Amino acid sequence: MSAPGVVGRAAGAVADSPLARRNPTVKLALLLVVSLVVMFVLDPLTPAVLYLLALAAVAAGTRAAPRTLLVAHAPFALFALGVLVVNALSRPGAVLWQAGPLRVTVEGVEIGVALAARTLLVGVLAIGFLLSTDGVALMTSLHQNARLGARVTYAILAGYRMLQEMPREWATISQAHAVRADLSGGHGPRGPRHLAGVVFTLLVVSVRKGERMAQALESRGLGLTPRTTWRPVLVTGADWALAAVVLGVLALVLAGSAALGVLQGPGALTP
Structure with a gap:
């Protein structure tokens, strides 16, 4: 496949x-x-x-x-x-x-x-x-x-890749918030408000990335059959x-x- x-x-x-x-x-x-x-x-x-x-x-x-x-x-x-x-x-x-x-x-x-x-x-x-x-x-x-269809398995792959990348995305977003706080004269991100901002940003980034993945997979013929397996x-x-x-x-x-x-x-x- x-x-x-x-x-x-x-x-x-x-x-x-x-x-x-x-x-x-x-x-x-x-x-x-x-x-x-x-x-x-x-x-x-x-x-x-x-x-x-x-x-x-x-x-x-x-x-x-x-x-x-x-x-x-x-x-x-x-x-x-x-x-x-x-x-x-x-x-x-x-x-x-x-x-x-x-x-x-x-x-x-x-x-x-x-x-x-x-x-x-x-x-x-x-x-x-x-x-x-x-x-x-x-x-x-x-x-x-497991005999799952192509749409399901590609969706799992996309979610799995995003899960693997989340720690790096979290670190990047946290560092960006820290830099913005320093430039605005603050004392760095602290407390629940900073955490909520990072979580919300990560959610937005993940949703947008998921949408781009879905469009890319559809443009590459996701769901077309028959498919072959290159490396079983x-x-x-x-x-x-x-x-x-x-x-x-x-x-x-x-x-x-x-x-x-x-x-x-x-x-x-x-x-």
Whole structure:
């Protein structure tokens, strides 16, 4: 499935690593399966163990520098912290700590830690997928292995490329705001107003870029058939082995938690 101007894997787009050699559709399916399963796990221990195992596997499988993984964790860590604080302060139960109107409950902390660990788990799996998956290979694999249409796969490629470029766009917009503040005699961007301005600018830039991408794809015959695949992305034995290992580890951790009597499901949400 190739269109004018689109070639196979871009040279240097993704660093070579054991995880980068695996089929993108298989990796995406595993990410979705694990995320779906842990949605029904609400004890703190199980997702925490899975997160530590996933973090070690992503670090070894992508060969990413520790600083890269740490920086990529930032948004997930902030969201996990927010989830923990909200649940600790809002859920009824046995009081663990209280100061005036603020009250932390044991049940709130347990649910909050479980949801926070689940957030970090899904986050580190997403980080591993992004660091090890080339956009063109993902598009080709989804068309060839998952049997998705050309319009869907090209749309995924466009969104994937924009997602990869967002950190650079964010840095550029933040620097532009800082320069403008210096030229106007200010003391540099500070506070929520600056953050809201950067977010709004990034949204506008992304919408305009998406519109240009759509026009470019339509002008190049998006949706015309039949199409051929220049560089097929195959599902190999190593891909099946990866799936077996990931699902096997997931099943073992769940079974171990159940045997220890710590595994909890959605029932933990009700007092």
